Amino acid sequence: MPEDYLPILAMVVVVIGFAAAALVVSAITGPRKPNPAKLSPYESGMPPFGSARRRISIRYYLTAVLFILFDIEIVFFYPWAVLFRQLGLFGLIEMAIFVAILLVGYVYVWRKGGFDWD
């Protein structure tokens, strides 16, 4: 029912208002004495070198792709879990097939070292 979401909309408006107000208060209170050293990136007191936007390890991308795969799996799990008691044995077998296909991929990634970070 769409009207069930009205309170959530009210909450969204309030929390956005709170966050915006806090950011504005933060910007207008307190002293403002910038100098080049203060505004430079913090690198433990050493003069900063190079850009922070450098290339990053491929493993982060791999993790992100794996996350998408398994997160979609979870999305399939939720409606199945809610209706599980009505589906009974049929639902169990269906899900076993679905998970078995996924497990093939999971074992493949494991053997290929997709989960290793050392």
Next chain:
Amino acid sequence: MTLEPWLITVIEALIKVLVVIVVLLTGFAYLTLVERYVVAKIQSRVGPNRVGAAGGIAWLQPIADAVKMIMKEDFWPAQADKVTYTLAPGIAVATALLAWAVIPLNPAITVFGYTINFYIADVNVALLFLLAVGSLGIYGIVLGGWGSNNKYSMLGALRSTAQMISYEISLGLALVGVLMISGSLSLVKIVEQQSFWWFVFFQPVGFVIYFIAAVAEVNRLPFDLPEAETELVAGYQTEYSSLKFALFYMAEYINMITVSAIASTMFLGGYQGPFGILPGAHWLILKILFFIFVMMWMRGTLPRFRYDQLMRFGWKVLLPLALANIFVTAVVLVLIGK
């Protein structure tokens, strides 16, 4: 004058939202104090004992901290991406607070013929809403790390993202077992079903997996790689000062309260007391405080994981365990024919 029904709904919701936010912010302020005392006790120190101290407790310390934070200089580093740098703390705290829209706090009571429900919204996909909002919280950290354009921030944000999305899978799967028993995604219905048997008795493995994944999700020790102070200074928060830093801190503590509340709601019966005695919000608060105390205890005693150990544990241990838990639950449910 009669008000439109939807207007009454909105006004009622606004009042509840304000109460919940004020309680959460006060709770956050005093949790920082509680954490300092718990860690101090573990390390045989005294803890804060100056600001407004009475009976050995510095009652005004959180207020002093807040005033200090507000009066600090708020600056934008020269190299930072101004828009994302500014928005990130706001996103972090807004998503942390938003999760409380669907958590039931107390059984409904009737005053002068008007029924008051102690939840802001009872939607039929409440749990999906919680997980969705929880995932949005990552944006605050990523944008903060990227926007700061600082190497420490960038590394912290990257680590945090990989860690949170990895453990989110186990987190989501751990809750599936509860859904199979309850047959509903509405948290209000899930709590009502636990009036006698809490779901932790049927889902002990799911409960443990959920708690471990939740600790990783809120970046607490032993999973605090994103802000490992010995190597990354403060991770994604390195370039932040003033209230912007306070907002990140607030988001972290409110997320702690939120995951504790979800654990209590899904596994420990939410506001239901043991054996159905005296259901009420005080039970929920007690359970939340218990979980938070355990997290502080873990912070005081456990060393930090190494990053490869962390990822290996998430993908190679928790994930198969969570899948096995679902499968066993399914087989048992089919066998007992319920």
